[in-house]
Amino acid sequence: MKPYYIYILASKRNGTLYIGMTNDLIRRTLEHKNDLIPGFSKDHQTHRLVYFEIFNDPENVIIREKRLKRWKRLWKIKLIEQINPEWNDLFDEINSAGFLRSQE
DSSP: OOOEEEEEEESSTTSOEEEEEESOHHHHHHHHHTTOSTTHHHHHTOOEEEEEEEESSHHHHHHHHHHHHHSOHHHHHHHHHHHOTTOOOOHHHHHHTTHHHHHO
16 A cells, blocks of 8 residues: 655744645655745745655545644644754655655
8 A cells, every 4th residue: 555645844944834745755845845836835935844744545644634734833833843853854864765665
């Protein structure tokens, strides 16, 4: 079964946040980083992958995305900082380590 991902991108630490979902986190993050997707993410330069979760089915990832989008900003920041207190860009780490490929 192919995994699905919920992810949060940021423009900078405590900057603008973007929440999305995908079945290919590396491809989707690269699209955001290279401004290939018109809209909010491109307009606000949310290029830094600061958080993600892995799901086994599309229904649960859709439910989680909708919930996170309704959360207060402070709750989102606390969620990010629980696993990524420095707001590091997680993209290089997951891409070079083959992390996501090992989850499939």
